[in-house]
Amino acid sequence: MAELTRRGLLAAGALSLLAGCGKDEPRQQVAYGKPQGEVNVWLHGSQETGEQFQALVHDYIAEYRVDVRLLYLPVGQLDAKLLTAFTGGTPPDVFKIGHWSFPAHARKNRLAPVDTKALTLQNYEPGTTTPLTYDGVPYGVPIDFNPCMLYYRKDRFEQAGLDPDKPPATWEEIAAASTKLTSADRRQVGLQWLYGDPQWALMMITALTKGGTSLADALTYMSKLGNPKLSNPLGALGLFYSGEAAMVISGAFLGPALEKLGKKSTPYGVAPMPAWQGRTSVVPAYTWGWGVAKDSPNQYTAWHLVNYLQGARSVTTNLDNGIIIPTKGWRQAGPRGESEIMKIVADSLPHVDFGPIVPGTLELAKAASSAVDSVAHGKATPAEAAAAYDAATRQIQ
Amino acid sequence: MSILRSLWLIVAVGFMLLPVYVMVVVASAPDDTDLSGLVFNGFHLTDNLRVLLGEGNLALYLRNSLILCLGTGLLDVIFSAAAGYAMAQLSFPGRRALFALVVGTLALTPMVLVIPVFLIVKELGWVNTFQGMIVPGMISAFGVFLVRQFALGIPRELLLAARVDGAGEFRIFARIAVPLLKPALITLFLVHFLAQWDNLLWPLIVANDQELWPLPVGLANFQSEVGVTYHLTTTAALVTAVPPFILMVALQRYYVAGLTFGGLKR
Amino acid sequence: MKVLVRDETVPSRRAAPRHVRPQAAAGVALTLPVAVFFVVFWLVPFVAAIYLSFTDYEMAGTPNWIGLANYERMFADPGFLNSAWITVVYTVCTVVPTIVLALLVAVPLAKPGRLNRWLRALVMIPAVMPLAATSMVWVIIYSDRGLANTLLGLAGIEPQAWLTSSDLAIWALVVMVVWKSLGLFVIILTAGLQALPGEVYEAAAIDGSGAVTTFTRITLPLLRRTLLFVLVISVAGSMQAFVPAFLLTGGGPADATQVLPYYIWANAFPYEHMGYAAAMGMVLLAAMVIISALQFAFLKGGDE
Numbered sequence: 001m002a003e004l005t006r007r008g009l010l011a012a013g014a015l016s017l018l019a020g021c022g023k024d025e026p027r028q029q030v031a032y033g034k035p036q037g038e039v040n041v042w043l044h045g046s047q048e049t050g051e052q053f054q055a056l057v058h059d060y061i062a063e064y065r066v067d068v069r070l071l072y073l074p075v076g077q078l079d080a081k082l083l084t085a086f087t088g089g090t091p092p093d094v095f096k097i098g099h100w101s102f103p104a105h106a107r108k109n110r111l112a113p114v115d116t117k118a119l120t121l122q123n124y125e126p127g128t129t130t131p132l133t134y135d136g137v138p139y140g141v142p143i144d145f146n147p148c149m150l151y152y153r154k155d156r157f158e159q160a161g162l163d164p165d166k167p168p169a170t171w172e173e174i175a176a177a178s179t180k181l182t183s184a185d186r187r188q189v190g191l192q193w194l195y196g197d198p199q200w201a202l203m204m205i206t207a208l209t210k211g212g213t214s215l216a217d218a219l220t221y222m223s224k225l226g227n228p229k230l231s232n233p234l235g236a237l238g239l240f241y242s243g244e245a246a247m248v249i250s251g252a253f254l255g256p257a258l259e260k261l262g263k264k265s266t267p268y269g270v271a272p273m274p275a276w277q278g279r280t281s282v283v284p285a286y287t288w289g290w291g292v293a294k295d296s297p298n299q300y301t302a303w304h305l306v307n308y309l310q311g312a313r314s315v316t317t318n319l320d321n322g323i324i325i326p327t328k329g330w331r332q333a334g335p336r337g338e339s340e341i342m343k344i345v346a347d348s349l350p351h352v353d354f355g356p357i358v359p360g361t362l363e364l365a366k367a368a369s370s371a372v373d374s375v376a377h378g379k380a381t382p383a384e385a386a387a388a389y390d391a392a393t394r395q396i397q
Numbered sequence: 398m399s400i401l402r403s404l405w406l407i408v409a410v411g412f413m414l415l416p417v418y419v420m421v422v423v424a425s426a427p428d429d430t431d432l433s434g435l436v437f438n439g440f441h442l443t444d445n446l447r448v449l450l451g452e453g454n455l456a457l458y459l460r461n462s463l464i465l466c467l468g469t470g471l472l473d474v475i476f477s478a479a480a481g482y483a484m485a486q487l488s489f490p491g492r493r494a495l496f497a498l499v500v501g502t503l504a505l506t507p508m509v510l511v512i513p514v515f516l517i518v519k520e521l522g523w524v525n526t527f528q529g530m531i532v533p534g535m536i537s538a539f540g541v542f543l544v545r546q547f548a549l550g551i552p553r554e555l556l557l558a559a560r561v562d563g564a565g566e567f568r569i570f571a572r573i574a575v576p577l578l579k580p581a582l583i584t585l586f587l588v589h590f591l592a593q594w595d596n597l598l599w600p601l602i603v604a605n606d607q608e609l610w611p612l613p614v615g616l617a618n619f620q621s622e623v624g625v626t627y628h629l630t631t632t633a634a635l636v637t638a639v640p641p642f643i644l645m646v647a648l649q650r651y652y653v654a655g656l657t658f659g660g661l662k663r
Numbered sequence: 664m665k666v667l668v669r670d671e672t673v674p675s676r677r678a679a680p681r682h683v684r685p686q687a688a689a690g691v692a693l694t695l696p697v698a699v700f701f702v703v704f705w706l707v708p709f710v711a712a713i714y715l716s717f718t719d720y721e722m723a724g725t726p727n728w729i730g731l732a733n734y735e736r737m738f739a740d741p742g743f744l745n746s747a748w749i750t751v752v753y754t755v756c757t758v759v760p761t762i763v764l765a766l767l768v769a770v771p772l773a774k775p776g777r778l779n780r781w782l783r784a785l786v787m788i789p790a791v792m793p794l795a796a797t798s799m800v801w802v803i804i805y806s807d808r809g810l811a812n813t814l815l816g817l818a819g820i821e822p823q824a825w826l827t828s829s830d831l832a833i834w835a836l837v838v839m840v841v842w843k844s845l846g847l848f849v850i851i852l853t854a855g856l857q858a859l860p861g862e863v864y865e866a867a868a869i870d871g872s873g874a875v876t877t878f879t880r881i882t883l884p885l886l887r888r889t890l891l892f893v894l895v896i897s898v899a900g901s902m903q904a905f906v907p908a909f910l911l912t913g914g915g916p917a918d919a920t921q922v923l924p925y926y927i928w929a930n931a932f933p934y935e936h937m938g939y940a941a942a943m944g945m946v947l948l949a950a951m952v953i954i955s956a957l958q959f960a961f962l963k964g965g966d967e
Contacts, residue, residue, distance in 0.1 A: 040605070044621060069606075074617040077601050080932040084602050087512055087722045088519045092605070104935065108723035195827070196915040228916060229824035231807060233627065362933045373917035377829035388741065402771040403778055409768050410782050413845060417788055419810055420800045432806045433813055480697035489690025495698050502705045504951045506903055508928050509715075509944035512722070512937060513708030536700045566689030595793040597906075613795045627803060634796035645791040649784060 033117070035301040038067040040092040042082065044075035052317040053309075060308050066301055086110050086293075093296040094306060096143065099131035099287045100199060104359040106134035112292040114138045118303035119310075128326040131354035132289045140289035141310060143318070145326045146251025147285040147348045148203060149341070150174075150271040156181055156188075156246035167271035171208070171221065174247065174274055178225045181246040192226040192245035193372065194236045198365035201372045203284035204249065206355045210282040211275055215389060219375045219382035228376040241266060249273070251286070255341045256322030272344050285352040287326075360396035367392035424635040429627035445632040455636060457608070458615035462594060463640075465530055465611050470590040472535040474582050481544025481581075482574045486556060487566070496545070502538045515602060525605040534599060537592070540585045547581035548574065583651035591641050612637045716941035726938065733942035743943060745918060746926035752833065753922050754901040757840045761848055762893060764841065769852035770878065783853060790846035798910035801839045802826070811835075829919040832912050836920050840907050844900070848893050855889030856882070895958050902951055923947055 046053075057068050071092070073081060079101065085091045091110070105111050114121060121129060121138055132140035154164035160180045168174045178190025194200035208218035230245070232238030237254060239245040241261055248254075258266045275281030290309070292302040315325045316333040324330060324345065331337035331346055356364060371389040374380040380388070419434035425442040449455045483489065484496055514533050515524075523529030551574060559569045575582075597613035604610055610618075616633055716733055718726035737743045768786070772779055789797065804810040805825035812822035825835040863885070867877045883890075905924035908914055914921040914929070921929075923943065931940035 045618065071605055071607060072618060074601075074614070074621040076621065077598075077617060080598070081602050083722060083932060083935065084512065084515050085605075088515050088524070090519060090524050090605075108721070108935075110723070196913070196917075229828045231824055231827040233802075233806070360934075366929075366934075370918055373829070373915070377917040377919075379829060379917055402774075406768065406771055406779070406782055409764075410785050413786055413789055413842065415810065416797065416800050416804060416842065417792070419804055420796075423800070423803055431808075432803050433808050434803055434810055435813060476696045476700070479693040483690045483693035487686045487690035487693070489687040489694070491698070492690065492694075495694055495701075498701050498706060499697070502701060502709075504899065504948055504955065505705065505709060506924060506927065506944045506947050508905065508924060508931060509712045509937075509941045510705075510708040511931070513711040514704060517703060517707065533704050536697055538701075541697060566685050567692075570689070570693065591791055591793075595795060595906075597795060613793065616795055630799055631803070634793075634799045638792040638796045641791040641793065642788065645787055646784065649787065 029297060029299065032300050035064040035066050035304045037298045037301055038069065039094060039298055039302055039305050040069045040071065041094040041096075041305075042071050042073055042078065042092040043096040044078055045072040049318055049321055049323060052314075056309060056314060060305060064304075066305065068305060086295075089295060091293040091295055093293060093298055093302040095291055095293070096288055097291060098199070099140075099142070099289055099354060100361040100365065102132050102139055102289060102291065103134050103357055103361060105291065106137070106139050107359045110294055111139040112294045112296060112299045112302070114141065115292075115300055115303040118300055119307040123327045125326040125328060125330070125349055127349065127352060128287065131287060131357050132291075134357070140291040141306060142287040142289050143310065143323070143325050144253070145285070145287040145324045146253060147283045147345055147352045148207065148249050148251060148273050149283075149344045149348070150247060150274060151240060151250055151254055152247045152269050152271065153240070153243055153245075154267045154269050156243060160246070164269065167269055168247075169271065169274060170277045171211075171274050172277050175221070175225065178247070186227045187230070187244065189227050189230070189245055190225060191247040191249070192230065192236045192239055193222060193228075193376070194248075195226075195228045195373055195376060196369060197235075198362070198369040199286060201369035202355055202361075202365040203286065204372070205368050206353055207249075207273065207282050207284045208276075210353060212279045213276060214386070215371075216382045216386040219371060219385050222372055223375045223382065226376070228373065240268075252324055252341050252345050253322045255339070256320075256336070270341050270344060272348060281351065282353050283348040283351045285348075285354055287354075358396075363396050364393060367396070420631060420635055420638075423628055424632040426628040429629075432627060441628075442632065442635075445629055446636070448629060449633055449636070454607070454610075454615060455633065458610055458612045459636070459640075461609060462611040462613075462637075464527060465596075465600065466590045466593045468527070468531045469535045469593045470586045472531070473537055473540045473589045474586050476536050477540035477544045477585060478575060478578060478582055479570070481541050482548045482551075482570055482578065484541070485545045485548035486551060486553075486574070499538045499541045503542075511598075511602065518603060524603060525609065526603075527609065529603040530600045530609065530611075534593060534596065537585075537589055540589060543585055544578060544581050547578055551577055580651045583648055587644060587648050587651070590644060594637070594641055712941045712944060715938050716945050718938045720938040720941075722935040722937050729938070733939045734946070736939065737943060737946065742918075742921075742926060743923075746921050746923040749833065749919070749921060750902060750923040753837065753904070753920075754898060756834075756837045757844070757901045757904075758894065758897045760837075761841045761844050761897060762890070765845055765848035765852050765893070768845075768849045769856060770882065772849065773853045773856035783850065786846040786849045788846065789843055790850075792843075794843070794906050794910060797843060798839070798907065801835075801911060805835055826912055827916055829917040832916055832919050836908060836911055839911060840901070840904065843907075844897065848897065851893055852886070852889060855886055859885050891958060891961070895955060898954060898958070899951060902947065902954075 054070070057070060060066065061068050078095075078097070082091065082095060082097065086105070086108075097105075102111070119141065121141070124141065128142045128145055129138055129140070132138060132142060150167060152167050157164040157167075157177075160177075162177055162180060168177050174191055181190035182188065193204060204222065205215065205218060208221060209215055213221070226245070230239055232242065232244075234241070236245060236248050237250060237257070240248040240250075240254075241258060255268075255270065258268065273281045273283045290306045292299055292306070296302055310325055310327065312333065315327055315330050318325050319330065319334045319336050319342075322336065322341070324342075326349075331342055336342060355361070358364070367389050370392075371380075371385040374388075375382050375385045421442075422434045422437055423429070423432065424445065425440045426438050427441045427444070431438055480495075480499075484492055518524060518529045518533060521529075523532065555573060556569055559573055564572070595613060596611070597617060600609070600611050601614045601617070604614070616630070616637060619633060620630055715726060717728055717730060719729050719732075720726035772782060772786075807822065807824075811825055815822060823831055825831050859882070863881055864877065867881055872880070903924055904922060905928055908920045908922050908925050909928070912920040914925050924947070927940050927943045927947070930936045930943065
């Protein structure tokens with residue numbers, strides 16, 4: 001009895017707090033079919049496309065008389081801020097988040113389905129909205145879509161006596177090339193993985209295991225390549241730029257980013273995602289997506305704005321910077337569409353795999369990077385790490 | 398012996414200041430190709446500053462940080478002075494309970510309180526306001542505790558004499574206690590100012606408008622936007638370190654006096 | 664007994680009736696804002712967090728009461744056990760060197776003199792710099808050709824991967840934290856030393872005691888209270904430290920710097936396990952209360 005009362009008291013205190021949110025007044029949807037009112041947008045900043053994006057928003061404001069308010073947030077803190085806002089019932093109308101965040105938000109009833117009167121989903125390349133769909137309901141549209149591919153340094157290949165015009169096509173060839181490209185002190189390596197990054201660890205595990213091997217074998221394979229102790233302010237991509245890493249698996253954004261990085265041009269080549277010998281390759285991919293809050297009183301305008309922000313003008317300026325908005329015909333939007341990188345992207349479209357689309361994706365990714373990193377740093381054997389990953393997976397589901 | 402001692406001290410303090418030196422070197426560099434941070438590669442601090450002031454909204458963030466830190470600092474001084482004095486020198490119902498409540502919060506991990514506090518701030522209608530940023534952090538348990546410890550040292554006879562003379566309690570507090578508590582209050586102001594100056598998470602969560610952002614949020618965003626350009630981010634970091642430094646130099650005497658209360662009180 | 668107590672209190676109440684009521688009124692008035700503040704922004708959220716720690720609250724919907732399940736889950740969670748152990752290592756390895764180094768600097772620094780006055784101002788500089796700023800500088804110091812490796816090079820040691828090696832990262836973090844908190848403790852200890860009675864030292868000097876004997880036999884015992892104060896605040900600070908790991912290493916590599924407050928944060932914020940995070944927060948709180956109580960008991964016991 002005493003316990004029940006105490007519990008009741010605790011519950012009353014906490015519930016009165018928690019219940020306060022989201023239930024104050026039923027939010028009236030602003031009249032339909034006409035963009036109007038105010039739209040708050042949360043996103044992380046980007047140096048490359050920032051100015052064009054703001055110009056686009058200004059034009060939208062001028063054309064439709066909608067008060068659009070942009071809030072740029074540090075990418076590392078956006079999740080915490082958005083979650084607090086959702087919990088408090090004060091989310092922005094529109095936000096840009098990773099595809100891995102969509103299932104959890106969708107399951108918790110925070111997202112507004114895509115309003116097909118304001119935005120036509122058929123405009124998007126098939127498959128690219130899959131990770132933004134949960135339980136058959138589309139909740140977002142993709143921007144900055146990145147299927148993985150292999151980047152390699154032609155100069156390093158030449159130095160190691162490898163043919164710079166014949167990049168490895170299988171994981172076996174990657175391992176063989178890596179051996180030749182790795183220096184005795186391992187300050188120079190062949191393929192370098194993106195250590196410490198949950199999403200990339202999950203993508204690599206997806207590529208290797210779905211491509212046809214066990215998790216333990218995949219971890220063993222990964223631990224033989226690269227060097228987790230190499231450091232660079234820009235991570236593995238910086239190591240690729242400096243030449244310390246001769247190969248790296250990355251997205252379409254990397255090529256254009258390398259061009260901008262410095263004075264010297266990087267003699268690199270690209271190749272499709274490798275496969276295990278005799279198998280077809282699995283192309284892991286990720287994308288950022290625009291979402292709209294279910295609590296937004298102005299959902300039609302929100303989707304209308306998103307549609308505008310994803311329009312032809314945006315596709316072109318983004319493509320210039322190597323950022324793909326995968327609406328149909330995106331490759332024709334600018335000269336960069338003809339580049340080899342974009343050709344690889346187009347060819348891999350039917351094979352892309354966004355990994356598990358479940359509410360626990362973030363934790364799954366964290367478990368993946370714990371597994372990869374603990375093996376790489378010699379803290380666990382591949383079998384132990386695989387067992388821990390499986391245990392974590394069971395806990396998450 | 399004395400020379401050896403001085404030498405050791407100079408070496409030790411020198412080591413402690415090395416990172417500060419590195420900071421100045423990198424903040425003055427023209428680019429971030431050399432991060433050894435030992436030798437000045439020209440002095441481009443003013444150029445870097447100009448870039449930050451032009452592109453990075455630095456002046457705005459600086460203003461907001463000052464509002465936030467002066468606001469919380471002053472409020473903490475006012476309320477902690479009143480409560481600390483009362484808890485030390487006046488008898489009133491609930492004194493012990495209040496003291497236990499205040500001291501108890503020192504051991505709480507604030508991380509698990511973020512959501513409940515946010516919900517309260519929202520109920521108050523303070524999301525995206527300066528109140529929302531300032532009020533939840535405006536009084537520190539440390540401050541109340543500090544003032545109380547100091548106030549315990551005020552001679553009772555002094556207060557009694559004033560009462561006999563017919564002075565009211567509020568008058569005694571304002572005219573007698575506050576002047577005596579001055580060193581503790583200045584310390585408290587400084588400690589609170591410094592803590593708020595470093596506060597990233599709460600302002601980020603409460604403020605939905607860049608116009609309200611203080612320096613740490615701006616700095617984090619600057620890094621995420623511009624990417625890792627070490628010389629510029631270090632210049633920005635140096636700017637954030639200057640106001641606390643000036644304050645420390647100006648008020649050092651009091652800072653030390655206040656910080657040592659716990660060790661000295663017998 | 665009861666009667667006796669009453670007998671004692673009644674006259675004193677009668678003796679000063681004029682003061683008691685205004686005092687109580689003034690006391691309530693002066694403390695009211697603080698009381699309201701702590702109830703609204705600490706007590707209520709704390710009660711809410713206690714409640715949540717017994718629920719499956721996932722930042723959405725209604726929390727369901729699940730009893731002690733969150734607390735049981737901790738002891739089977741490798742992430743929690745790993746983080747708890749790292750917090751122990753981190754706390755011991757930041758607190759002990761900080762206090763030892765602070766003593767080594769404070770003892771000579773407490774002596775009067777113009778140079779010492781200057782040095783006392785200088786040691787405070789790291790302590791007043793914002794962590795956001797200092798962690799950025801330490802990333803540079805730990806970079807490949809940064810200061811840390813330059814110093815190692817002078818000693819003829821190979822350069823190290825400070826932040827990307829799972830064995831070194833925790834020590835890199837510890838060094839930064841020791842550096843950051845050293846100045847503050849030097850100043851506290853210096854002030855404590857200056858307040859010690861001078862006659863004792865004069866007597867020791869007449870006895871012909873050496874510097875080391877004087878330090879261990881006289882200075883340390885006299886300084887006990889100051890040392891314990893420093894110990895209590897540094898242990899509490901280290902156990903709650905979240906920002907240094909968040910800014911310097913992000914908990915990595917391979918979770919090597921994932922201190923418990925960081926793990927709590929991660930469970931609450933990206934993963935939304937608010938109930939579980941709250942439960943871990945309560946365990947951390949309990950650990951801190953117990954350790955503080957032990958320290959205070961030690962302090963009191965030593966006084967008699």
